[in-house]
Amino acid sequence: MLLASHPDNAPAYRTGGATLLFAVAVILAALAFQYLGGYIPCPLCLEQRYAYYAGIPALFLALVLLAAGRARLSAAVFAAVALAFLVNAGLGAYHAGVEWKLWPGPDTCSATSQPLGGGGGGVLGELGKTRVIRCDEAPWQLFGISLAGWNVLASLLLAAGSISAAFKALRG
Numbered sequence: 001m002l003l004a005s006h007p008d009n010a011p012a013y014r015t016g017g018a019t020l021l022f023a024v025a026v027i028l029a030a031l032a033f034q035y036l037g038g039y040i041p042c043p044l045c046l047e048q049r050y051a052y053y054a055g056i057p058a059l060f061l062a063l064v065l066l067a068a069g070r071a072r073l074s075a076a077v078f079a080a081v082a083l084a085f086l087v088n089a090g091l092g093a094y095h096a097g098v099e100w101k102l103w104p105g106p107d108t109c110s111a112t113s114q115p116l117g118g119g120g121g122g123v124l125g126e127l128g129k130t131r132v133i134r135c136d137e138a139p140w141q142l143f144g145i146s147l148a149g150w151n152v153l154a155s156l157l158l159a160a161g162s163i164s165a166a167f168k169a170l171r172g
Contacts, residue, residue, distance in 0.1 A: 009066055009168075012166075015168055016169075019165060020060060039147075045148070051085055054084060062165070062169075072169075075166040078163065079163065081159075082158075085156070085158040086155070092152035
């Protein structure tokens with residue numbers, strides 16, 4: 001049974017589809033900051049991407065299940081995605097707190113280095129070509145909110161969209 005024969009599932013499909021598009025837009029923006037803007041992510045930034053890397057295909061799967069008439073299974077996948085983004089919001093809040101110096105970050109955040117050049121030159125040669133990527137310094141802010149803070153807001157919206165799609169799927 002396809003979605004066309006289940007018009008009650010259309011609200012869940014629209015909500016899930018909008019959530020999927022928003023998740024794709026957020027991770028593309030993060031990648032653009034990195035590859036086009038030159039903002040090298042710290043270890044906590046990279047960890048915050050995991051929810052997107054898992055959530056985007058899961059959202060797509062939930063939409064496929066919904067279109068196939070498997071509303072209950074689709075709702076379960078939407079709910080799992082919501083949980084993943086809630087956890088990600090917590091990780092983003094932790095990272096923002098590290099940036100605001102409210103608590104210390106993990107050891108990996110103060111000793112991480114990113115080579116700027118190629119190999120050669122030994123250890124001393126590499127020191128001049130290495131930049132430390134710290135988790136406790138926000139490289140960019142908008143309205144006083146860092147990328148980690150914006151990720152908290154985005155993750156909460158994605159969790160809300162996912163849980164809304166789950167409830168709509170169950171009602172349909």
